[in-house]
Amino acid sequence: MGELQNLVHDLGGARVWVEGLVLAACIVLAYSVARRVGRGQAAESVWFGRRTFDGLLFPALAVVLIYAVRYALAQYQQPVVVLKLAQPIFVSLAVIRLCVQVLSASFPKSPAVHLVERLVSWLAWGVAVLWITGLLPAVLTELESITLAFGKSRVSLRTMIEGALSSGVVLVLALWVSATLERRILREAVGDLSMRKVASNAIRAVLLLVGLLFALSAVGVDLTALSVLGGALGVGLGFGLQKLAANYVSGFVILIERSLRIGDMVRVDGFEGVVTDIKTRYTLIRALNGRESIVPNELIITQRVENLSLADPKVSLSVTVSVGYDSDVDQVQQILCAAAAACERVLKDPAPVAHLTNFGADGLEFTLSVWIIDPDKGQQSLRSEINLNILRGLRAAGIEIPYPQRVVEFKSGPGSPVETPKPTDRSVNS
Numbered sequence: 001m002g003e004l005q006n007l008v009h010d011l012g013g014a015r016v017w018v019e020g021l022v023l024a025a026c027i028v029l030a031y032s033v034a035r036r037v038g039r040g041q042a043a044e045s046v047w048f049g050r051r052t053f054d055g056l057l058f059p060a061l062a063v064v065l066i067y068a069v070r071y072a073l074a075q076y077q078q079p080v081v082v083l084k085l086a087q088p089i090f091v092s093l094a095v096i097r098l099c100v101q102v103l104s105a106s107f108p109k110s111p112a113v114h115l116v117e118r119l120v121s122w123l124a125w126g127v128a129v130l131w132i133t134g135l136l137p138a139v140l141t142e143l144e145s146i147t148l149a150f151g152k153s154r155v156s157l158r159t160m161i162e163g164a165l166s167s168g169v170v171l172v173l174a175l176w177v178s179a180t181l182e183r184r185i186l187r188e189a190v191g192d193l194s195m196r197k198v199a200s201n202a203i204r205a206v207l208l209l210v211g212l213l214f215a216l217s218a219v220g221v222d223l224t225a226l227s228v229l230g231g232a233l234g235v236g237l238g239f240g241l242q243k244l245a246a247n248y249v250s251g252f253v254i255l256i257e258r259s260l261r262i263g264d265m266v267r268v269d270g271f272e273g274v275v276t277d278i279k280t281r282y283t284l285i286r287a288l289n290g291r292e293s294i295v296p297n298e299l300i301i302t303q304r305v306e307n308l309s310l311a312d313p314k315v316s317l318s319v320t321v322s323v324g325y326d327s328d329v330d331q332v333q334q335i336l337c338a339a340a341a342a343c344e345r346v347l348k349d350p351a352p353v354a355h356l357t358n359f360g361a362d363g364l365e366f367t368l369s370v371w372i373i374d375p376d377k378g379q380q381s382l383r384s385e386i387n388l389n390i391l392r393g394l395r396a397a398g399i400e401i402p403y404p405q406r407v408v409e410f411k412s413g414p415g416s417p418v419e420t421p422k423p424t425d426r427s428v429n430s
Contacts, residue, residue, distance in 0.1 A: 019082035022069055030061035046101040046176060056101060059094035063087065088131040092124035099172055106175040106204075170214060174207035201255075201280060243298065244281070250297035251280040260300060260307065265375060267306040268295050288378050308375060314347070315375040319386055322363040324400040329356060329364070335397060336368045339389030345382055347371040363402040 034057040038048035049055035066087050070080055099120045103113045130136040143158035181203055254260050255278060264275045266285065273287035283300060285293045308315060319340075323332050333354040340352035350371050358365040368390075372382065394401060 016082055019080060023066070023082050023086050026065040026069060027062055030058055030065055033061055034058040046098070046105060046179075049097070049101055054097070054101070056094060056097045059090045059097055062090045063094060066090065085132055088128040092128040095124045096121050098176075099168075102172050102176040102179065105179045167212060170211035171208060174211040175204065178204040178207050201252075243296075246298045247281045247296050250301040251278065251282075254278060254283070254297055254300060260305065265308040267308065268293075268300060269303065271295075272308075314371050314373050315379075317370050317372060317379060317383065319368040319370075319383060319390070320357075321366045321368065321390055321394075322360055322402060323366065323394065324363050324402045327364065327399045331397060332364075332366060332394075332399060335393040335399070336366060336390060339393050340368055340370045340386050342389050343370075343382060343385050345372050345374060345377070346386075347373060362404050 034048065034055065038045070038055065038057065045055065047055050047057045066083050070083050070087070073080055073083075096117070100113070100117045103110075103116055107113055127136070130139055140158055143161065144156050146157040147154045148157065148160070178200065181200070260266065260275060260278070260283070262275050262278060266273070266275055268285065271285060271287065271293045273285040273291075273293065275283060276286045276292075277284040278297075281297065283295045283297055285295055287293070319336075321332075321336065333356075336354035337352045340346050341348070346352060347370070352368060352370045354366050354368045356364060357367040368386070370386070372379075391401075
């Protein structure tokens, strides 16, 4: 508590207000520089954020300026109090901004980002309080005295915490580098969305692996012990994780071969929709009615997949219509083709065609075939529009759409003549 008492005593000195003015000047200068440099930058930038004080550059500049002023005053043997308090505060703020901005840029739709932000904030501000009050060395010494046994070796709690923090920092930096490469380089160099996806995933995986190995090596972990873990992981992949490994491998095969790309209209296992995202384990397909299907990548590799937009976006639709046997066939064909041609979405080339396809039990059956180029807008609405036009055209021409007709035979007994009554209605019930 002696350090805290000295701090409180120093804050009552006469030079505190001068340091306060110097600190305010450092903050204003850091904010002005960050605001001027950040003009025209993207909102998702880690350095600048949506607002200037949301980014990393502002607290980082403030830390540099405060340290420079403290170093200059130390050359003249001038005591500092306010600047000594401000430095850990802005260091903690820079750490928080770095973690939050990098995680938001790497995982923009993840709800866990807010939870990580709170966790990092509490941890950073807690360390800042211990730093300011002078309790941090005592806490570190106490953590060093607490050891845990792992087999024949003993590891202190301080080493474990420092290893976790080092790994976290390295992973955040790796995510930052991968997000920057994807945003600045891959978007310009790689035009295909699928190839950009596989490149960004591969870069992120390599950077995370290398960063994790460096972090473990920095805290004294023997990396040769990981060979045993690698062998166990290989056995697990061969038995229990076979399906999971197959899905991950299939995901990279899909992205590399580009047989299936984001934005394609596909039909997989009876489910039809647009490919909205291709993950390393599964593919997300969104139907036209809003439903989403999560399809394992192994299913796409091993089963038949209909890609409706791979070679030609044109899709053929057919409508079946029955008319009476006494109808004029040529007139019916003209009415059907005109009804389809009246729809804006129906292509004029190739033109709609109507064929007499069957002599049905109740009438002549015609099949109207049309072509469209926008199946992603739905097919039911177009079918309804064509059917309404056909119904209006047939009614205007006086052509009958027949009801089901049945002939019922009655026999009085063995050897009696067959009496076939004529139906008085279009449908005769037995």
